[in-house]
Amino acid sequence: MEILFMGTGASEGWPGLFCTCRHCRRAAQAGGKNIRTRTSFLVDRSLLIDPGLDVYLHMLRYDLRLAELDGIIVTHAHADHLSAEQFTYTMPPFAHRDLSKPMPVFGNGEVLDKIRHVIGSDDDEEIRASAGLDLNLAEPGKPFRIAAYTITPLMAAHIPEAQCLFYLIETAGKTYLQANDTGYFPDETWKRLENRPIDLVSLDCTNGELDDRTHHMGASAVIDVVERLRKQGQLAPTAKAVATHFSHNGGLLHHELEAALNPHGIEVAHDGLRVAI
Numbered sequence: 001m002e003i004l005f006m007g008t009g010a011s012e013g014w015p016g017l018f019c020t021c022r023h024c025r026r027a028a029q030a031g032g033k034n035i036r037t038r039t040s041f042l043v044d045r046s047l048l049i050d051p052g053l054d055v056y057l058h059m060l061r062y063d064l065r066l067a068e069l070d071g072i073i074v075t076h077a078h079a080d081h082l083s084a085e086q087f088t089y090t091m092p093p094f095a096h097r098d099l100s101k102p103m104p105v106f107g108n109g110e111v112l113d114k115i116r117h118v119i120g121s122d123d124d125e126e127i128r129a130s131a132g133l134d135l136n137l138a139e140p141g142k143p144f145r146i147a148a149y150t151i152t153p154l155m156a157a158h159i160p161e162a163q164c165l166f167y168l169i170e171t172a173g174k175t176y177l178q179a180n181d182t183g184y185f186p187d188e189t190w191k192r193l194e195n196r197p198i199d200l201v202s203l204d205c206t207n208g209e210l211d212d213r214t215h216h217m218g219a220s221a222v223i224d225v226v227e228r229l230r231k232q233g234q235l236a237p238t239a240k241a242v243a244t245h246f247s248h249n250g251g252l253l254h255h256e257l258e259a260a261l262n263p264h265g266i267e268v269a270h271d272g273l274r275v276a277i
């Protein structure tokens with residue numbers, strides 16, 4: 001399995017759209033790995049995780065072929081993870097593609113409702129026929145299949161008023177845990193992960209040097225999650241841990257994040273990073 005980190009920034013991107021803060025200025029000046037588009041992942045050029053606000057930029061930058069994907073999975077309905085309006089362009093006259101093979105899309109109820117609203121129908125059969133989308137409800141702990149992948153949704157700790165999920169993705173004996181947006185995992189998620197060996201974990205590190213654990217994580221919480229997975233025997237010595245989804249509010253540029261995380265065996269993602277397991 002190869003995971004391409006297409007975007008590694010938090011909601012506003014980094015530099016932030018309207019921000020004048022010191023860390024946005026520092027990032028703009030330093031450039032390179034400090035320029036972060038909104039968080040999104042591509043697995044084996046087959047699964048897209050989170051078609052967010054930068055999906056069009058990612059299509060251009062990474063030769064992302066949306067119509068050829070095996071499926072799309074969405075973590076939650078925040079705009080940086082689901083730019084629902086983009087689903088307008090799945091159908092004629094905006095797109096000419098084979099609608100007889102509807103694209104599987106999985107997400108929670110709020111995600112699916114937003115897409116239905118954009119398509120202008122509550123009728124999933126009509127959406128399959130007119131927009132070529134096969135909308136499916138993802139529920140915590142209930143695995144589903146897309147192509148050769150078994151995908152288990154897990155409960156995140158993100159915003160109390162809405163359900164947010166992240167995903168355990170398995171294929172050909174390899175397992176990738178994609179964990180954002182989330183704070184320190186809820187107990188029910190730790191329980192579901194028990195005894196599951198993981199080859200790659202990517203973790204929400206929105207808040208850099210801040211010790212946030214409730215809606216997002218900072219470096220210290222990311223280190224705690226990785227150490228707990230190691231202590232529980234779920235991360236082999238060859239397994240990889242990567243931090244992502246960074247905000248200017250965390251205050252750490254790429255090399256500063258590396259200084260905080262690399263000594264703990266945690267890699268820092270940047271836009272365009274590819275990790276093979």
Ligand SMILES: [Zn+2]
Pocket residue numbers: 010011039078080081181245
């Ligand atoms: Zn986010």
Ligand SMILES: [Zn+2]
Pocket residue numbers: 015016019020021022023024025248249
């Ligand atoms: Zn800023």
Ligand SMILES: [Zn+2]
Pocket residue numbers: 076078158181
């Ligand atoms: Zn979010």
